[in-house]
Amino acid sequence: MISGQSIYFTAPGRVTIRSEMLAPPGVREVLVQTTLSAVSSGTESLVFQGLAPENMQLDANINSLRGNFRYPFKYGYACVGQVTMLGPGVDNEWQGRRVFAFNPHESHFIASLDALIPLPADLTDEDAAFLANMETAINFTHDGAPLIGESVLVLGLGVVGMLTLAQLARFPLTHLFALDRYPLRREIASRLGNVQVLDAEDPAILSDLHNALAAHGFASRGADLVYEISGSPDALNLAINAAGYNGRVVIGSWYGRKKSVLDLGGAFHRNRIQLVSSQVSSLAPEISGRWTKERRLALALQALHDLHPGEWITHRFPFTQADQAYQQLVLRPEESFQIVLTY
Structure with a gap:
């Protein structure tokens, strides 16, 4: 088993960090160790304040965000990390690869290959953290x-x-x-x-x-x-x-x-x-016959490369200080543009 930690929203205005044990990656799965995750200034602010509809699904289109907004739950959708363990059937070229995932704030997580977006070598972790919002x-x-x-x-x-x-x-x-x-x-x-x-x-x-x-x-x-x-x-x-x-x-x-x-x-x-x-x-x-999510994501990656929004990050908090990060987001929005968690 693999030891990891996850942020849980447990009540309005409260988050806690819980230790979790992960099974080794299965067929065509990998273990990702998170290096950076972006806090959404819109959605996560509502979630932290208890303003999300309880019966609404977190996101029906993302496997890592099943369930609804009823406490306690994990949330987040902008993780940058590195593949550290391969499951059966995964090519060795994935070992050590930098990836982006629409995944909650966690130190480690298991993901299928099709849930990961490999990152170009010339795109920084900080710029990559904006991928979900650029899309x-x-x-x-x-x-x-x-x-x-x-x-x-x-x-x-x-x-x-x-x-x-x-x-x-x-x-x-x-x-x-x-x-x-x-x-x-x-x-x-x-x-x-x-x-x-x-x-x-x-x-x-x-x-x-x-x-x-x-x-x-x-x-x-x-x-x-x-x-x-x-x-x-x-x-x-x-x-x-x-x-x-x-x-x-x-x-x-x-x-x-x-x-x-x-x-x-x-x-x-x-x-x-x-x-x-x-x-x-x-x-x-009207564009779904020609555009796919993959095409849109490729355009978003190029846009991040051109814009370098990582320069807009105003606050970095260690993962263990997540509560302070959310307090900063909600109580001092005038000085908080993009907050990221480091691992």
Whole structure:
């Protein structure tokens, strides 16, 4: 048997580390020793605060995330590690290979080969830790389908919002605006290229986002495309009001059990606004005949190589100090961009 440790969410505001014994890897399985794992600033913040729906599956598409959000449970989906033991039927070339896995925060875990993503030699562990969120950002871009010359707005510059903004900055758009309340995030976004970044707590923006954007040069007709990635249900009304006639609003936020009160009697009704639900577990139906998850992941790896988001890591905590990491995430979000656990 192999000794390992795992982080368990045991109650709202509480995590514990438990020792576990793992059986040796089976046929076409390997043992992975984790070196780094990224803490999700959106989903794991909700999980830690007890705001995830208890009866909802952790993720029906990932074998390591079976079960639901009923305590106690393991969670996390961004592990970087090294293969240290091979099961029967596994080629020796896997020994010592660096890999990424959609796996909870654990010091060691058993994984099938098809659950692992081999990492290029020139991609650092820190950059690789952003792979899950970069795949999500690419999925948002696919679902929004920005066109040349469009005006686009991103609400929320957490990790996924920032990665989405980085992808949109590569498009020949007429306008690209982003809003966030935290100066640290706005400073990172300002380095991404031709982006105008505004303070989401500016009174003019809160009272009339449409006209506030127009005053900064944004198209007076409203946005062609808006991304709501703030994690705040209240921001969805801002997104709807910022969109122009027949504009698209891509909802990338997962609100958990937080409720949203929508105003659908004004701009939404008259302007025929389209609300698009976007979730990375599946591909947009209109591209599913040509795109696969493997193709999307390959694109995400290349995007990480080009962007180097590992530079955005603000905090590193030893795995044994996971409780402090989550306290940092929830209590001091203004200074916490990407938190990682080290092993």
